[in-house]
Amino acid sequence: MAKKSKREMIHSPKGMHDMLHEDIGYLERILENAHDIAEFYGFTPIKTPHLEAAELFLRPLGETSDVVEKEMYTLRTKGGDFLALRPEGTAPIVRAYFENGMGSFPQPVKLYYEGSFFRHEKPQRGRFREFRQFGAEVLGGDDAVLDALIIKIAYLILREIGFSAKNLLVRINSIGDKECRPIYKKELTNYYRKKFNYLCKDCKRRLKDNPMRILDCKEPECVEIKAQAPQMIEHLCETCKAHFKSVLEFLDEGQIPYLLDNYLVRGFDYYGRTVFEIFLEDDLQKNDGGAESTGPDENKTPKIALAGGGRYDELAVILGAKNLPAVGMSMGLERIIHEMKRLQITPRTRTEIKVFLIHIGPAAKKRSFTLMEELRAAGISAGESISRDNLKTQLNVAAKIGAKLALILGQKEAMDGTILVRDMVESAQETVLQSKLIEKIKAKLKKK
């Protein structure tokens, strides 16, 4: 057999993808809705660099966390700076708040952002190494209404995109603050220490590193032990309790369906009080309507978090800045696009091309080259296949893209300053003066 000497084509890096016009249509629809809602509620846009000092992300996570080394894209610059591709949006925004003197703006400062983030993880569906997020943050306020506002905005955006109220559920919890959480954590650790031998191997490890994550474990033994475990909600201090109660009242007021999920946690210490995730649940009506504090239901409905967030009052201090209470949310755009497709939610349709310009012969081709620009200037979205000279082929393309009108410019027309306007639907055509063309097109399209 002849030796095939082919070289492998270079492809995109693992977990990173091109996004083509179809997906971009979805993306644009999501972002339009998100921007409208965020702007309406007084948020202003912000763009931060893709590269930041690695320290900005390292410090909040704590040096011990192996998330850092394993999952961050880091690099050393020629000058010796240690930088990282941003893995999330919140820390850069807190940095930007102080760096741009936003402390002297009217408080709270409300910001929204959109862009790519990078995590060196094993790719899976809805989990890529470069992924896009939309997020909103409220900095400089600890009022419970702000927590509720952030949740409401995330919820409204998902609704506006087209997800049904039947499928969306806000899962919410309070994980206390720096006063009451350590006490709870100690109690939880004590409880699990007594049950240590019955825990799965992952949870044995978690008990040391991150005991609150045990509540997340799906192993049957651990789920069983969890039932008797002390619950955060019963250990909230008075201020946290009042804050959480108030958040829930605002959600009730805003008619946002939520489920208290006592096992919803966050791994890092700078989070406090409110944490939430918005899930897409396939058969919500099957859960006999119970928005009670029963914890996550045990049935197997596939659940996907489309958005999540919480309050991070301690982050600014950890970053070495002044105390800055803040709350935020972010949503995973690829994941949302995937679910939109699955649920057949239609994306924004791109501008429909209704007019198609066709030439016959070299003189007409030259004229077409400038005529396109005249059409654009007149606000008419026109298509062409100017690199092809065959009339049939051009008409074929016009038909395929569903053009309503074909403008046919032949040698004769190019000479005498006219053009044929062909109605593709009725297969009828007429000759008009090029000077009257725009007018004619507008009249024709209006009739449809």
Place this chain on the structure above:
RNA sequence: GAGGCAUUGGUGUAAUGGCAGCACGAUAGUCUGUGGCACUGUCGGUAGGGGUUCGAAUCCCCUAUGCCUCCCCA
């Protein structure tokens, strides 16, 4: 990071150790002055590398990528 399943033209698929085929697509023509249809031609593939074999898309190994279950999830 662990384990599992996959990968055949641009897309969707067939071929279970014996001729890589079909459909869609793209492209050209029939047909430089009138489209969707039709017909004809053309383009284009076994993810990459190695091994077993007379013979490999098919069996084995390595690598890459995708997906699934975990780990983790800022």
